[in-house]
Amino acid sequence: MKTNFWIVSLVLISMTWMACESSSGSNSNSTKPKARGSIGEIILVIDSAKYAGPVGDALKDIFESDLPGMIRSESKFKVNTVDPRAMTRMLRMSTNLIYVTTFDDRGSASQVINSQFSKESKEKALNDPSLYSLRVEDEFAVGQEVLYLFGNTEPQLIENLKKNAARLQNLFEVRERGRLEKAILARKSSEANNEAKNNLGIEINVPVSYQIAKSEPGFLWVRQPTPTANRADISLFFHVEDYVSEEQTFPENILKIRDSITGKHVFGDPEDPTSYVVTEKQIVPAFRNMVINDNFTTEIRASWKTNNLSMGGSYLGYLMIDEEKGKLYYIEGFVYYPNEVHRDALREIETILLKTDVSWTPEEGA
Known part of the structure; x- marks a missing residue:
């Protein structure tokens, strides 16, 4: 050549x-x-x-x-x-x-x-x-x-x-x-997407292999049901609340929002109330601002642990603001894969989460 x-x-x-x-x-x-x-x-x-x-x-x-x-x-x-x-x-x-x-x-x-x-x-x-x-x-x-x-x-x-x-x-x-x-998105989970539309008013695209782990008003958690030695344990969750102030987008407040969600909904062991998930403060979280589908977005890359120190890993999250709806969305994927490389799992999380459409409306999706 x-x-x-x-x-x-x-x-x-x-x-x-x-x-x-x-x-x-x-x-x-x-x-x-x-x-x-x-x-x-x-x-x-x-x-x-x-x-x-x-x-x-x-x-x-x-x-x-x-x-x-x-x-x-x-x-x-x-x-x-x-x-x-x-x-x-x-x-x-x-x-x-x-x-x-x-x-x-x-x-x-x-x-x-x-x-x-x-x-x-x-x-x-x-x-x-x-x-x-x-x-x-x-x-x-x-x-x-x-x-x-x-x-x-x-x-x-x-x-x-x-x-x-x-x-x-x-x-x-x-x-x-x-x-x-x-x-990974050749076959998508219609069940998870329908739940996100009905519960949070957003459209998500997750592989069919992900199953709903928990769904409550304003919150949805999906995960891979069968992690293996060659496959990381990946969870994704989606949360919505009212957007009332720009201060909600400040880094320290994003972490507070994130930890309030996981503290209420995400546990290493559902039978142990002390095993709720928190951000690992010893590892400095990295923040990056961007615009996705005309919505102001902040990306967060950080590490997590359970409050009782029984588990830990890394996570990738996005705080998205839809000013027209007056809503704040926090979406995240976190990895549990002890002593193994997390890079590939985080790339999978990034690929899935960036397909989320928080501006979806029933009229547009009909």
Whole structure:
């Protein structure tokens, strides 16, 4: 493949990264094999010496930074590095591939990647230091994302990586949520959705494998009924109350709202009233404001424990405000998976909760 920098120019100069067209579209009739790889996995193809230096540090900050609010350190993505000279047909079929190089690197590993760029392409990059990436869909397999990250020199590449860290991270976060959505929401629970509509006035989308654990006016709890050694115990709950003041959206008040809900409804052991769930205050919760479906939303990533210290885990929650309805919604997914990685379960929770429509009305849903 000779990389076409005209595509790169369109992507980066116009700054329309997420809306850009890839250099090859998906083709359901393609004779290429299907891409393979677990959710959240990235194959990073790079010279080992470069990865051990400043370029590697910049890449780690993007793809291997810790998830906030966790009891244990867990990276955002599962990154596996591969020497370009060791690439096999199987590795080229990976779902997420990132090639990283600089054109001044004369090492044999980087030269393997550099050989894929034409002389004209390299000259164009030399004349425009803002060019640093190229996305190609389905290059070696169907359903694949291939990203080339490059620079004339290491300092130039590092500068571009730091400037565009959030975009690069978001590219794979959105992509992996999309992949996961297709897998887990192919069959949805109509029972849970109908209960949410009737009880809370919202529309939710949860997999059919989730069952209703508790439903009371203004509150709904659903969970996976059969967690296993290879499957986390995931619970989701949904709550609604009146929105009366902006102060309700302050971080300290969000935690109070959250803990008042779990203190009343969520117990590690329903037979033990002291086992109600609270936020783990020793781990600093992380808050992020956003807008979802025109509704002001605050995301919370934090850890939880039972009041009697018998259980604990991590959680991801969203406080959503519908000013037109005058309602505040708090929706959350929490994980119980002792001594195991929570990243995949949290990504599942995120995928499900972001499909919640708090602005739903009977007229619209009819």
